[in-house]
Amino acid sequence: MPITHLPLNALRAFEAAARLGSMNAAATELGVTHGAVSRHVKALEERFGLPLFERHPRAIVPTREGAQLASELAEAFDRMQIAVSRVQPGPLTLSCSSTVMMRWLIPRLEKFKRANQTIELRLNVNYDNVDFIREEISLAIRTSIYRAPAGAVAETLIHEEIGPVCHPDYADRLGLSKPEDLLRARILGSATRPQAWTDWAAALGRPELQMTPNEVYAHFYLVIQAAACGLGLALAPRLLVDDEIRSGHLVAPLGFVAGPYELQLWIADHLRGRVDVRTTANWIRAEMRAM
Amino acid sequence: MPITHLPLNALRAFEAAARLGSMNAAATELGVTHGAVSRHVKALEERFGLPLFERHPRAIVPTREGAQLASELAEAFDRMQIAVSRVQPGPLTLSCSSTVMMRWLIPRLEKFKRANQTIELRLNVNYDNVDFIREEISLAIRTSIYRAPAGAVAETLIHEEIGPVCHPDYADRLGLSKPEDLLRARILGSATRPQAWTDWAAALGRPELQMTPNEVYAHFYLVIQAAACGLGLALAPRLLVDDEIRSGHLVAPLGFVAGPYELQLWIADHLRGRVDVRTTANWIRAEMRAM
DNA sequence: CTCTGATGTGATAAAAACTCACACGAATGT
DNA sequence: ACATTCGTGTGAGTTTTTATCACATCAGAG
Numbered sequence: 001m002p003i004t005h006l007p008l009n010a011l012r013a014f015e016a017a018a019r020l021g022s023m024n025a026a027a028t029e030l031g032v033t034h035g036a037v038s039r040h041v042k043a044l045e046e047r048f049g050l051p052l053f054e055r056h057p058r059a060i061v062p063t064r065e066g067a068q069l070a071s072e073l074a075e076a077f078d079r080m081q082i083a084v085s086r087v088q089p090g091p092l093t094l095s096c097s098s099t100v101m102m103r104w105l106i107p108r109l110e111k112f113k114r115a116n117q118t119i120e121l122r123l124n125v126n127y128d129n130v131d132f133i134r135e136e137i138s139l140a141i142r143t144s145i146y147r148a149p150a151g152a153v154a155e156t157l158i159h160e161e162i163g164p165v166c167h168p169d170y171a172d173r174l175g176l177s178k179p180e181d182l183l184r185a186r187i188l189g190s191a192t193r194p195q196a197w198t199d200w201a202a203a204l205g206r207p208e209l210q211m212t213p214n215e216v217y218a219h220f221y222l223v224i225q226a227a228a229c230g231l232g233l234a235l236a237p238r239l240l241v242d243d244e245i246r247s248g249h250l251v252a253p254l255g256f257v258a259g260p261y262e263l264q265l266w267i268a269d270h271l272r273g274r275v276d277v278r279t280t281a282n283w284i285r286a287e288m289r290a291m
Numbered sequence: 292m293p294i295t296h297l298p299l300n301a302l303r304a305f306e307a308a309a310r311l312g313s314m315n316a317a318a319t320e321l322g323v324t325h326g327a328v329s330r331h332v333k334a335l336e337e338r339f340g341l342p343l344f345e346r347h348p349r350a351i352v353p354t355r356e357g358a359q360l361a362s363e364l365a366e367a368f369d370r371m372q373i374a375v376s377r378v379q380p381g382p383l384t385l386s387c388s389s390t391v392m393m394r395w396l397i398p399r400l401e402k403f404k405r406a407n408q409t410i411e412l413r414l415n416v417n418y419d420n421v422d423f424i425r426e427e428i429s430l431a432i433r434t435s436i437y438r439a440p441a442g443a444v445a446e447t448l449i450h451e452e453i454g455p456v457c458h459p460d461y462a463d464r465l466g467l468s469k470p471e472d473l474l475r476a477r478i479l480g481s482a483t484r485p486q487a488w489t490d491w492a493a494a495l496g497r498p499e500l501q502m503t504p505n506e507v508y509a510h511f512y513l514v515i516q517a518a519a520c521g522l523g524l525a526l527a528p529r530l531l532v533d534d535e536i537r538s539g540h541l542v543a544p545l546g547f548v549a550g551p552y553e554l555q556l557w558i559a560d561h562l563r564g565r566v567d568v569r570t571t572a573n574w575i576r577a578e579m580r581a582m
Numbered sequence: 583c584t585c586t587g588a589t590g591t592g593a594t595a596a597a598a599a600c601t602c603a604c605a606c607g608a609a610t611g612t
Numbered sequence: 613a614c615a616t617t618c619g620t621g622t623g624a625g626t627t628t629t630t631a632t633c634a635c636a637t638c639a640g641a642g
Contacts, residue, residue, distance in 0.1 A: 001379055003372040003425055004307075004321050008299035009599080011371065016295075024619060030295050036600050038621060048379055057608045058619050065378045072374030076367050080302065081294040083363030087356045088292055088339055134294055300630080314589065327631050329590060348639040349588045 007047065011073055013040035014052060018062045018070030078133045078151070082270045085136065091120040092276045096141040097127035097192070099220040103240040105141075108287055116283070119276045127192055132268040138277050140266040141284065145193075152266040157288045160263055161238040162200050163256035167230035168248065176233075176253040179206055186232030189213025190220040196235045203257045211235075224250075239263065239291055263288070298338065302364055304331035305343060309353045309361030369424045369442070373561045376427065382411040383567045386431040388418035388483070390511040394531040396432075399578055407574070410567045418483055423559040429568050431557040432575065436484075443557040448579040451554055452529040453491050454547035458521035459539065467524075467544040470497055477523030480504025481511040487526045494548045515541075530554065530582055554579070 016026035017037055027034040045052050052066035062070060096105060101123065112121070124130070130137055132151045141157070148154035164182060174185050179201075187197060189212075197211035214232065217223045224241060227234035228249050234241075237259065244250040265284055271277045307317035308328055318325040336343050343357035353361060387396060392414065403412070415421070421428055423442045431443070439445035455473060465476050470492075478488060480503075488502035505523065508514045515532060518525035519540050525532075528550065535541040556575055562568045 001375060001381075002427070003368060004303075006368075006371060006375060008303060008371075011375075012295075012299060022619075023621095032599085033601060034620070035602085035622075039599080042621085050378065055620075057606090058617095060620080069374055069378050072377065073371060076370035076374060077294060077297075079367035079370065080297060080299075080364060083360055083367060084292060084297060084302075086363070087341065087360050090292075136293070315587085323630085324632060325589070326591075326633085330630080333590085346589075348637090349586090349641095351589080 001047070007040075007044065010040040010044045010047075012077065013037045014044050014066075015070050015073040015077060017041055017060065018052070018066060019074060021060065023060060081133050085270075089274065090136050091122040092138045092274075092280055093122040093124055093136055094139045094141070094280065095124035095126050095130055095135075095137045097220070098125050099127075099192075099224075099240060100141050101125060102221040103224065103243075107243065112280075112283060116276075116279060119280060121280070132266075133270070138268050138271050138274070139281060139284070142264050142266055143261045144264055145261055148264070148266045151269050153269055153272070154264045154266050157263045157265050157285065158239065158291065160259040160261050161256035162196070162203065162235060162259035163238065163252045164200070164233045164254055165224070165236050165241050165245070165250045165252045166227050166233045168251045170230050170232070171251050171253040179204060179209055179254065182211065182233060182254075183209070186215070187211055187213045188223045188226050188232045188234045189216045190223045191216055191218050192220055199260050200235050200257070203259055237263075239288075242291060292338070298331075298335065301331040301335045301338075303368065304328045305335050305357075306361050306364040306368060308332055308344070308351065309357060310365060312351065314351060372424050376561075380565065381427050382413040383429045383565075383571055384413040384415055384427055385571065386415035386417050386421055386426075386428045387433075388511070389416050390418075390483075390515075390531060391432050392416060393512040394515065394534075398534065403571075403574060407567075407570060410571060412571070423557075424561070429559050429562050429565070430572060430575070433555050433557055434552045435555055436552055439555070439557045442560050444560055444563070445555045445557050448554045448556050448576065449530065449582065451550040451552050452547035453487070453494065453526060453550035454529065454543045455491070455524045455545055456515070456527050456532050456536070456541045456543045457518050457524045459542045461521045461523070462542050462544040470495060470500055470545065473502065473524060473545075474500070477506070478502055478504045479514045479517050479523045479525045480507045481514045482507055482509050483511055490551050491526050491548070494550055528554075530579075533582060 013026060013030060013036070016029050017023050020026050020029065023037045023041065024034045027037045030037065041052060050065060051063055052069065053060040053062055094105075105123075124135065124137060126140075127142070128146050129149050130140060132140075132149065140152070142148070142154075143160065144154075164176075166176075166185070170185075175181065176185065189197065194216075197213065198207075201207050201209040201211055215226075217226060220240075223234040224236055224244070226232065227236075228244060238252075238256045241250050241252070245252060265281060267277065267281060304317060304321060304327070307320050308314050311317050311320065314328045314332065315325045318328045321328065332343060341356055342354055343360065344351040344353055385396075396414075415426065415428060417431075418433070419437050420440050421431060423431075423440065432448070433439070433445075434451065435445075455467075457467075457476075461476075466472065467476065480488065485507075488504065489498075492498055492500040492502055506517075508517065511527075511531075514525040515527055515535070517523065518527075519535060529543075529547045532541050532543070536543060556572060558568065558572060
């Protein structure tokens with residue numbers, strides 16, 4: 001089949017269906033109905049004379065050839081997206097977790113905007129992996145729990161220091177001064193980082209301490225909020241509670257210790273040359289260093 | 292612009308127009324009228340809000356952005372073509388010059404087909420560069436005058452030996468026994484390799500010999516044919532006249548000397564794993580070694 | 583100074599893509 | 613156990629896109 005007659009739209013529909021494992025999802029991504037995707041895939045299969053998916057009642061599974069084709073097509077479409085984005089540069093998009101956004105970025109955003117009035121900043125909330133090309137992400141702040149995906153380069157921002165924090169009165173009332181004291185306290189956990197307390201015990205050199213949360217919040221910033229309201233103890237990276245400690249809303253009765261993770265900056269490989277990306281990356285590095 | 296709404300067909304039309312430097316040529320390649328291409332390009336320019344071509348009365352010249360976009364798109368489309376060709380492997384396509392085909396390949400083709408009955412062989416005539424991906428070439432036989440393009444790997448088949456050849460009677464009549472004798476003879480040249488006689492003189496260590504052809508043929512195989520008919524002297528690689536010499540139709544009164552070029556086999560990078568490609572490459576290597 | 587060869591464009595035809603509505607079949611939930 | 617839900621396939625009809633045709637335009641070639 002000559003390159004001049006490749007059924008491009010069908011290939012795109014197929015690639016989306018294979019990547020998402022669902023015609024329906026692909027249809028949503030492409031902004032059409034599932035029928036349209038189904039027809040595209042069928043047309044491709046007829047053209048190639050081989051099945052690209054195994055059809056199961058509620059799911060489709062790519063065949064070997066289908067999976068192979070889809071992954072190579074994905075690369076090709078990525079390149080195309082990059083090519084177009086170079087002549088049509090979108091806004092600079094920074095991705096970080098809701099917690100980093102609440103407790104670190106938003107408090108500094110006015111300052112950033114004042115210093116960089118020409119940079120149009122778009123924010124994206126996401127705490128784990130993200131497709132830099134498909135979602136047009138320029139920069140991401142992430143913990144090293146996750147690995148930077150292909151197409152992005154990672155660099156260390158800071159090594160996380162972690163420690164239990166709570167309302168000052170709460171610490172006084174319970175008399176918290178050594179790790180064992182926490183066993184009497186109300187432990188607050190986060191669904192997004194369930195192993196946080198265990199990590200801390202390990203970092204302390206006290207892995208035997210069983211710190212199972214009494215209460216689990218969906219987002220980490222809620223845990224901090226709950227701690228600040230006197231509901232118990234949160235285990236927080238210093239970075240995210242420093243302001244509250246300075247203002248006296250929180251205390252860290254046992255201080256902080258070096259945690260197992262670092263905070264990283266991920267930069268979209270194909271955007272490393274863009275001025276606004278470099279500027280913003282530098283700003284993030286400087287702000288982190290100033291902590 | 293999100294990847295899900297890239298105007299793929301317009302991008303392909305634009306890429307072709309940019310590559311070929313002409314809307315008309317792109318239209319021919321795509322099998323549509325020039326108007327269709329023109330509209331696609333215009334739609335893209337409106338979408339991007341910037342011109343992709345400078346319009347001149349009888350020509351279009353890509354703008355800086357246009358050229359950049361086109362070259363990156365070309366890569367993306369190449370990948371797509373490769374991806375599809377992996378699930379839809381076409382026939383094995385061997386490209387060589389008309390002369391190599393006439394004088395080397397065709398005489399051996401029966402033998403090849405007998406030994407490899409399952410391989411569907413398609414032949415392509417071309418003596419210089421060729422786009423392995425776009426034209427779906429698997430293998431090419433070329434002299435090292437040309438460099439293998441990106442997407443192909445080159446390997447040496449043989450080092451060319453070159454020498455003047457003519458009809459036996461012609462050599463006798465003129466008494467050809469040393470290089471100077473040729474100044475009395477009728478020199479036949481080829482348009483595709485105008486420097487051949489000069490190369491030979493240099494290879495002999497006699498660069499002062501002015502061997503300007505008295506007659507120039509469009510194809511090299513015509514030169515050999517003319518020499519075999521007693522019209523004069525052709526300068527030929529031994530490879531291409533060995534059969535004629537063996538059968539007595541041609542003689543090489545001054546023998547052969549190592550020429551400046553080698554004969555190479557170019558293999559499409561993305562097809563190196565294909566069995567039929569490996570088999571055919573091995574056959575070519577073996578036949579060359581047997582010369 | 584006309585001819586030629588390339589591109590641009592309005593009107594219209596053709597083709598492609600999409601939607602709608604319904605069918606189907608098995609996992610899910612009560 | 614059985615109705616429900618969820619995801620996919622498809623016939624018929626509609627909308628949207630793409631292409632064609634025919635003509636306009638322009639400047640350099642002959």
